[in-house]
Amino acid sequence: MTLAGAAMLSTPSLTRAATAPSEPRAPHRIDVHHHIFPPKYVEIARERILSFAPNFAHVLKWTPAQSLEMMDRSGIRTAMVSLSNPGTWFGDVSEARHLARLANDYAAGMRRDHPERFGVLASLSLPDVEGSLKEIAYAYDVLEVDGVGLLTSYEDKWPGDDAFAPVFQELNRRKATVFFHPTSAACCSALMEGVAPPLIEYMFDTTRAIVSLLLSGALSKYRDIKFIFSHAGGATAPLIQRILFHTTVNKVVAERLPDGALADLKRLYFDAATSTSPANLGAILDLAGTDRIVLGTDFPYLPPQTTLPGLMKFGFASEDLEKIERTNALTLFPRLKTSAAG
Numbered sequence: 312m313t314l315a316g317a318a319m320l321s322t323p324s325l326t327r328a329a330t331a332p333s334e335p336r337a338p339h340r341i342d343v344h345h346h347i348f349p350p351k352y353v354e355i356a357r358e359r360i361l362s363f364a365p366n367f368a369h370v371l372k373w374t375p376a377q378s379l380e381m382m383d384r385s386g387i388r389t390a391m392v393s394l395s396n397p398g399t400w401f402g403d404v405s406e407a408r409h410l411a412r413l414a415n416d417y418a419a420g421m422r423r424d425h426p427e428r429f430g431v432l433a434s435l436s437l438p439d440v441e442g443s444l445k446e447i448a449y450a451y452d453v454l455e456v457d458g459v460g461l462l463t464s465y466e467d468k469w470p471g472d473d474a475f476a477p478v479f480q481e482l483n484r485r486k487a488t489v490f491f492h493p494t495s496a497a498c499c500s501a502l503m504e505g506v507a508p509p510l511i512e513y514m515f516d517t518t519r520a521i522v523s524l525l526l527s528g529a530l531s532k533y534r535d536i537k538f539i540f541s542h543a544g545g546a547t548a549p550l551i552q553r554i555l556f557h558t559t560v561n562k563v564v565a566e567r568l569p570d571g572a573l574a575d576l577k578r579l580y581f582d583a584a585t586s587t588s589p590a591n592l593g594a595i596l597d598l599a600g601t602d603r604i605v606l607g608t609d610f611p612y613l614p615p616q617t618t619l620p621g622l623m624k625f626g627f628a629s630e631d632l633e634k635i636e637r638t639n640a641l642t643l644f645p646r647l648k649t650s651a652a653g
Contacts, residue, residue, distance in 0.1 A: 338388040341640035341647065342615075343490060344541055344584045344607025345390035348373040349417040352394070352410060359397040363495070363508055364612065370395075373611045375421050379428060385615040387608070389647055391640075392418050393432035393460030395612070396494050400438060400465060407436035411446050419454040430644055432460035432490050435478070438468060443478050451485055457644045458488035463520035464496040470520050471527030483533040488643045490539045493517045517545030521579070522554060528567030530575035537643050538579050541607060543586035548594035551576075580643065582607030583635065587621030601631040605639050 353360070353371050361368060382390060399410040411434045418431040433450035435443035450456045459482060461470065468474060470491070482489060493516050495508030502512075517540055524530050524538070540547075547554075558564050558572040568575060581599050584607030586592050596604065606622070608615045627635065641648050 336386060338383060338386050340385070340387045340606055340636045341644070342382070342387045342390040342608050342610070343539060343605050343640055343643070344492075344582045345378065345392050345610050346370070346373075346395040346612065347375075347378075347392045347414070347418055347421070348611075349414055351413055352417075355406075355410065356397060356401075359401060360395075363396040367612050370611050375425075375429075377611060379425070381610055381615060382428065385608070385619060387615070388637075389428055389430055390608075390610075391430040391432050391457060391490070391644065392421065393490060393492065394434045395492055396462065398462050398494070399434055399436050404436070404439045404442060407439050408442040408446070410434070411436045411442070412449070415446070415450055415454060415456070419456070430457040430647065432456070432458045432488075434460060437461065437475065437478065438465040440474065440477055444481055447478070447481055447485070451487075457646055458490060460490045460492060462494040463491050463516045464494055466497045469496075469523035471523030471525070471529045473527075476529075479529060479533050479536065483535045486535045486537075488537040488539065490541075491517065491520055492541055493520075493545060514542065514545035517541060518547045518550060521545075521547055521576075525554070525572060525575055526558070526561075526564050526567070528564075530578065531568050531570065534578070539605065539643065540579060540581050541609075542582070542584055543591045543595040543604075544579075544581045544598075548591065548598065551598060577603070579603065580605055580639070583618060583622055584609040585613060585617050587618055587625055589625075592621075592625065601627065601634050602639060604635045605643070606636050 348370055357371060360371065364370070378390060382388070394414050399407045399414070401407070414434045415431070418429070422429045422431050431454065433446065433454070433456040435446050437443050447459070450459070463469070470479070493513035495512040496516055496519070499512050499516070521540060521544065530538070555572050558568060576598060579599065580603045581595050582605050583592055592604070608618055622635065623632070
């Protein structure tokens, strides 16, 4: 792709008008960015959770009942639940496998108790590849999960690394939906004194993950995986032309992308959690369009009011708002089409 081609990212048509429904609706939204904190997980990971988010100790007291109450208040029919940072990997293989299984069984129990209200994005024990492959089999074949939740990096590796190829090959075989939550890589968690990782590093690690998958050719190879990235793609939108240009001048990379970088990037989905201003959601819309944006709340770290009012006031036409709140997620999670949520 040329520089001129890189600039030709079509902007979706928006109707700048009030889009809130005139009458209250039954819960209809689908939240793809919704976290769980199983009590036994919190016992083990408490200090690590607080190290990533020192100002969010309230999440340690989360319960499924809190999620249901919030969902009812916010018009959310179904929440696709996943672990957040620090995930399952604390340097020990057996512990990581135990935590992944613990989290997945807990989430599956929530779905069993409330099948129309919760979906499951399974945790893995990455960077432990062997254990992750075993957990994929258990998660899909026994628990019948809706997808997989991953972090944007593991220690010093991002998802396009060759070491992770067996995991993505298996997820591609299963036509999985994969949700990426940002983290802070081992290199970069404490670069600036007093600056917690979520402020800056989460946004850039999301972009590193996308670039890793793109430049390695993983997005081209694993076309049956549906990828979702949080917070409108982090820092990706402002850097998109630089990313695209690099893929044209690096011949090795260009050979890995038979359809071109832009085509690969346009297959990605992005959630709108905490990202509803023109500067971030508006920018990623140039790449994704309204067919590839989904609703995320980042609960219980943040209340839905952090995202929903901005989304409602953004100016989407009613049919596009419906896609973002609900319809696009039905494409990602087919089970919901046959449930009361669909």
